[in-house]
Amino acid sequence: xxICSEWLGEFLDKEISLESLVNTLINNxxxxxxxxxxxxxxxxxxxxLDCFSLFGFSREVSIIQKKKL
Amino acid sequence: MLDKNVLNKALxxxxxxxxxxxxxxxxxxxLGKKGIYSNLFEKLKNLEASLYLTEYTVLNESKKEFLNIYxxxxxxxxxxxxxxxxxxxxxxxLPGRGLGLGSLHPIxxxxxxxxxxxxxxxxxxxxxxxxxDSYHNFDALNIRSxxxxxxxxxxFYVRNNLLLRTHTSPVQVRVMExxxxxxxxxxxxxxxxxxxxxxxxxxxxQVEVLVVDYDVNFTYLRWVLTKFLNFFFPDVVxxxxxxxxxxxxxxxxxxxCCFKCVGSGCSLCSFTGWLELLGCGMVQPIVLDSCGINxxxxxxxxxxxxxxxxxxxxxxxxxxRLNFDNDIRFLNQF
Numbered sequence: 293x294x295i296c297s298e299w300l301g302e303f304l305d306k307e308i309s310l311e312s313l314v315n316t317l318i319n320n321x322x323x324x325x326x327x328x329x330x331x332x333x334x335x336x337x338x339x340x341l342d343c344f345s346l347f348g349f350s351r352e353v354s355i356i357q358k359k360k361l
Numbered sequence: 362m363l364d365k366n367v368l369n370k371a372l373x374x375x376x377x378x379x380x381x382x383x384x385x386x387x388x389x390x391x392l393g394k395k396g397i398y399s400n401l402f403e404k405l406k407n408l409e410a411s412l413y414l415t416e417y418t419v420l421n422e423s424k425k426e427f428l429n430i431y432x433x434x435x436x437x438x439x440x441x442x443x444x445x446x447x448x449x450x451x452x453x454x455l456p457g458r459g460l461g462l463g464s465l466h467p468i469x470x471x472x473x474x475x476x477x478x479x480x481x482x483x484x485x486x487x488x489x490x491x492x493x494d495s496y497h498n499f500d501a502l503n504i505r506s507x508x509x510x511x512x513x514x515x516x517f518y519v520r521n522n523l524l525l526r527t528h529t530s531p532v533q534v535r536v537m538e539x540x541x542x543x544x545x546x547x548x549x550x551x552x553x554x555x556x557x558x559x560x561x562x563x564x565x566x567q568v569e570v571l572v573v574d575y576d577v578n579f580t581y582l583r584w585v586l587t588k589f590l591n592f593f594f595p596d597v598v599x600x601x602x603x604x605x606x607x608x609x610x611x612x613x614x615x616x617x618c619c620f621k622c623v624g625s626g627c628s629l630c631s632f633t634g635w636l637e638l639l640g641c642g643m644v645q646p647i648v649l650d651s652c653g654i655n656x657x658x659x660x661x662x663x664x665x666x667x668x669x670x671x672x673x674x675x676x677x678x679x680x681x682r683l684n685f686d687n688d689i690r691f692l693n694q695f
Contacts, residue, residue, distance in 0.1 A: 321603035337605030 294333050295349065303350035303361050313353070320356050367397060368423040375427075375434050384438065388431055398424050464695050468566055468684060471672045472549060475568055478592050482585075484570070485546040489532030491553075494522050497531035502608040503647045517553050517563075525553035528665060529569045530608065536571075537652035542659050543574035549668075560681050566668035573644065573654065573661030579611070582641055582662040586615060590638070593675055594620070600635065609642025609663060617674075636674060639666040 297310055310326055317324035323335035334349070342348045354361050371391055378384040391397050398420070405416055465473075476486060499511055509515065510527065517525040529548040536546060549568045557563055572581065587599055598618035606612045615638050619630035626632035641664030646656035669681055676695075678684065683691050 323602060339605045339607075 293336050293344070293349070294327065294331055295346070297330050297332065299346055300350060300353075303347065304353060305357075305359055308357075316356055317353070365423070367401070368426060371397075371427050372430055375430050378434060378438070381435065381438050384431065384435055391427060392424070398427075464692065466684075466692065467672045467676050467678070467695050468668060470695070471668050471675065472566070472568075474593070475547070475549070475668070478589060479547050479570070483545060487532055487536055487546050487548045488550055489529070489535060489548065491526055491551060492519060492523055493526045493531045495524060496522075497534050498524060498526050498528075501534045501648065501651045502530055503645050503651075504607045508607070513555075515555050517555060526550075527554050528552050529567050530663075530665075533569060533571045533663070534648075534652055537573070537649070537654055542654055542661075543572075544661070545572050545574075547571075559679075560670070560673075562669070562681055562685060564685075565681075567665055568668055569663060569665040571644070571661060571663045573649070573659050575659060577643075577660045577662055579643060579662070582643070582664065585662075586639075586641060586664060590615070590617060593671065604640065604642075606640060606642055608645050608648050609640075610645045612640065612642035614640050615664075620674075638670065638674075639664055641665070 297313075300313075310329075310332060314324045314326055314332055317334060325333050327333050336343050340352075343352050350361060371387075374387055375384065378387060389396065393399070401420055402417075405413055405420065408416060479486070495511070498516075499508070500506075504510060516527050519525065529550050529552060532548040532550070533546070536544065547568055547570045550566065551564055552567045553564050554561075555563060570585070572585070583601065590597055590599055594617060597620075600616050600618075601613040602616065604612045604614040616635035617638055619627060619634055619636050621627050621629045622634065626634050630636050641662065644661040644663050646660075649656040649659065649661065669684055672678060672684065673681060
């Protein structure tokens with residue numbers, strides 16, 4: 293799933309760099325990669341329907357990073 | 362009169378001919394484009410109309426006679442050459458031509474290799490039914506009733522509830538239902554999925570491994586898999602990625618480092634540096650439960666490999682459909 297970082301910034305801390313975000317995702321078992329300055333690509337599996345929306349994904353990230361939305 | 366002389370001369374020459382080549386040359390000289398007969402036919406054109414017709418028929422008759430005698434002579438020469446020359450030049454002491462040995466199909470080779478590996482570890486080999494009911498193929502494996510894999514666009518249905526199995530897991534389910542753990546087995550066989558392109562065929566071969574025992578955990582799975590992959594591709598780098606399957610929890614997919622580019626990216630691995638190989642995981646307790654096994658005491662792991670995919674990587678076959686084309690030029694190479 294391709295996510296634009298600008299939109300993620302609506303829900304999450306805007307100061308986080310894309311690289312550190314991708315690293316935390318990889319450490320938690322999501323295959324994430326940076327496409328360009330503004331987008332990341334994350335592999336999601338079929339059982340995580342909650343992550344398929346922007347809000348759901350941000351919620352997942354906030355839990356991983358232990359920060360609030 | 363002229364043609365009668367011509368014919369007599371021709372018949373004389375024919376009877377004197379000793380070889381077939383001589384006879385052929387004679388025919389060309391008489392019946393060819395610049396032959397004697399065509400010459401005579403040309404001369405006829407200068408005659409008057411009434412004479413022309415009679416002379417023409419006479420000449421034609423002689424030409425037919427020539428052909429008749431020529432064919433008889435040719436047959437005679439052929440028969441005699443068969444009787445004399447071959448026996449003189451045939452060496453009866455030559456040894457016979459050997460019978461060629463056939464060879465095994467690449468998929469048979471890979472299956473043999475896999476069986477040898479697992480037998481050496483004390484596994485059982487189980488084969489089972491190819492036509493299954495949807496309970497054993499889907500329900501018992503925790504695949505929900507509206508899962509897309511159940512649609513007829515992905516599975517071959519025979520009748521309402523009967524289908525061609527999409528993986529060899531139903532065989533494992535039946536073994537678990539009818540026996541007591543611990544289990545250490547592999548199932549090999551043909552499976553059927555609606556899919557057809559360069560890397561997929563509607564029918565392909567799969568091997569699935571199942572181990573159920575006390576205290577089985579992910580490290581065992583990693584160990585068996587790494588050993589298995591190193592048996593086929595010595596010293597290969599293996600990576601596990603977290604994934605999802607309805608019948609395993611946790612699930613993983615295993616990649617091997619691409620041999621062609623050693624990780625830098627190439628057309629074989631779609632520029633990722635890794636080749637996807639198989640899926641694995643710890644068996645879902647729900648699945649163990651539906652087979653009547655106490656999941657609080659026992660745990661298990663399972664993994665499944667497409668044998669054709671393995672053969673493609675092991676032998677370097679580019680198109681999966683070549684395996685089933687029965688082209689002798691392909692099979693000769695093994």
